[in-house]
Amino acid sequence: MSAPFPLGFPAPTAFYLSFYVLTLLIHVMFMSYVLAGTGYLVAVHFLPGGFAGSRHRAPLAEILRDWMPFALSGAITAGVAPLLFVQILYQRAFYTANILLFHRWMAILPVLIAGFYLLYLLKIRWVTEGPPARGGFIALAAWLCFGFTGYSWTENHLLSLQPAAWPVFFGADSLFFWTGALLPRLGLWAAGTIPVMALLLGWQFRLTYEGTPYVPPYEIRRLALVALAGLLLSALAGVGYGSFLSPAAREFVQGAAGEPYLGLALIGWLIQAAIWLTVWKRASLRPGLLGAASLGAFLSVLGMTVLREGVRITSLPAGRLYALHERASQVGGLPVFLFFLVLNAALVGWCIVLARKAKSSPGPGEDLRDLLDRR
């Protein structure tokens, strides 16, 4: 492939790949917030000195607790679009991996429902005003739910890339698919969620506490350290995962199609590392710094998402996939989708404008608290 992704693919394939990558980026943003955010909540509850019940001493945790159910709702809703496009792009491989993992795979649904309700539970007074361990265990349970979901997606993804293994796996009636690439790949994505969460939380922190007389510097420094740890871990896991790539996948990553994106991912990583180091030194979340970190995170996530798809599509029989994409591209409805995409995006914007006009929005944790505490 002699052109950067997705130009080297037939037009229908390139078209669906682009839609998939763009919608997946939105999902990754929410998903990162939920997965890494619950992990952060676990840590602040259990680490010595990490938890303090008052909002002033643990504002980041308060923000996370407050926004977590919405973020999960956003992750699920944003996940619908890539879930749709993945069925066009890799129908047979995706379906087969789903079916092969059967109960194990389907378990993510009740687990996610349980995780969702646990996030609401984190907001009630019985938890926020109870001993730290109570909140810590609930956060841990929620994190395990989301971690299990991430693990299952990774397992599903890797199984879908190995058609030769499908009949053997089915005949063996296995519950788990194991390959050496599983842990480093899972580690890459899990660690990669940390700086994205830190960035989103940084923006929220900035917007929530802007203009208030006291902004605790240790919270900012802790956030920067968390982001830096995530960047370091994701780099290590990325190197580990790279060693498991097939020759075809390696060719994609190092060739004209993938190399520019590998470069983008690395540049984004360096920008983020530099910014978070600065944040740690200055204990400041100035918009300029957050803006630069946002650019870095976007480049990294975009680069890694493209590489992920390149590795996947080069692992599967291309002819059959291209024929499916060609067929799918001939059905109607795209103009209607684009019209409503624009219209509904504008309406979503209007909703946000309306919400910002509220005289006094409920403080973190106040909304459902009343309802649940009364029950």
Place this chain on the structure above:
Amino acid sequence: MEFPYYPLNDFGPAMKGMVIGGLGIFHVFLAQFAIGGGMLMCYFQWLSQTGREPAAREALDGYFKFLVLVSFVAGALTGVAMWFTTIQISPRTIGMMVEEFHWIWATEWTFFCLEVAAGYAYYRCGGGLADRARMTLLALYSLAAWFSLFWINGILSWQLTPGGWTPAGSVWAGFFNPSFWPSLFYRTFAAMSIAALVACVVVNAHPRLSLGERDALIHRAAHFLIPMALMPVLGLWYLYAIPPDSRAWALGGSAAMTLFTGVAAGASLFVGLYALIGLNLQRVTINGATATLLCGLAFVATGGGEFVREGVRKPYTVRGALFSNSIAPSEVAELRRVGSVTRDPYPLRHPQAYPNDQVRLGAKVFRFLCGVCHTMDGANGLVHLAGTWTLEQLRLNIAKLQLTKPFMPPFAGTADELEALVQLISWTRAGRPEDWPLSNEVPTIVQIDRWLQEAGIHPASQREGKR
């Protein structure tokens, strides 16, 4: 021809249809609650801001929190679960639906985004907003929720009544199919009814409302039950729009379908009569227990209706395009020639559990052709359905399957495969003994082949149409 084989799991004694049916009913009920709930909240907001019912605002906020806890969590995730479950049960069906309607689904997704954005904006900030802004958010939420029904309704109704759709034709010919409008109106009124009944439960449980306020709000909510009076007409319109053979099964041709039609109609009738006469004409009040019971009846009605909607599609999952066992009508002849499982790359699990190769072949044939709707000896088990048949009856009835039962697809395998399936049923019926003789007499296979040819490769409805 390259047939797309998928690995097929065994769901034990549960019929696969029970799994997706149960989940589907639950999801539809939650989704309809969210759709009707949006409309009801707009009504309550209007009552509140115009001063007609000041307590409506308090009830509205309590109702919305309940809706968020139920619909945004369980409703959203069971929606995703429907996709995953359909993949487990019939990957080719969902694949065809996605391939054909992916832009419709993508359009629906934009409405999901609006629904979540408007819903959360109201949920977080509604308390501090002016009435006009509150109404705007609720109206956007409600509109988005209803449009999600609009889009998915086109896809689901297409499965039963593809209308003028052809695989290479316009997607809109399939979307605006003959049962689209009756189904859309029916579901809209069902959503309003469910929302009203849930409101009766929530209002009764609201700790800050007085008895008088509760009474007034319940009667306001009951206005949303009035459109139920039109549901019989819409039901008849729907029945008129669906194919004659499907209609016949719902109206006496199939005992199960008729029973569930009756259950759905009966439960709806009870709710409707109570709502119209009791709540709206006599103005009796309703307590939490009665409201919960009525919600239960509405759930039963939804369940019955969904069961019938799924059931009357037989022998297809997409009428005219894909049989229940995920085989396209155009593929039957080829599979009869080369064998349905000859090229199936997926081995039999636990092959040592079967006494010989013929029964093992039968098990693969069962998995591929029958397993989506039947078990061996569990729900809808072949042993129960055909347990008393003689060997000759088994061979004849399976060979002429679409004539034996018009809601069954034609048998799509070779005569040898059919005999292997017969042996599997007989062996299971006999208590799965360790030894089982082979049955490979040439005259038997020749006779089966003759029956297969007599039955042809078309489903019963097409044969009848040709006469």
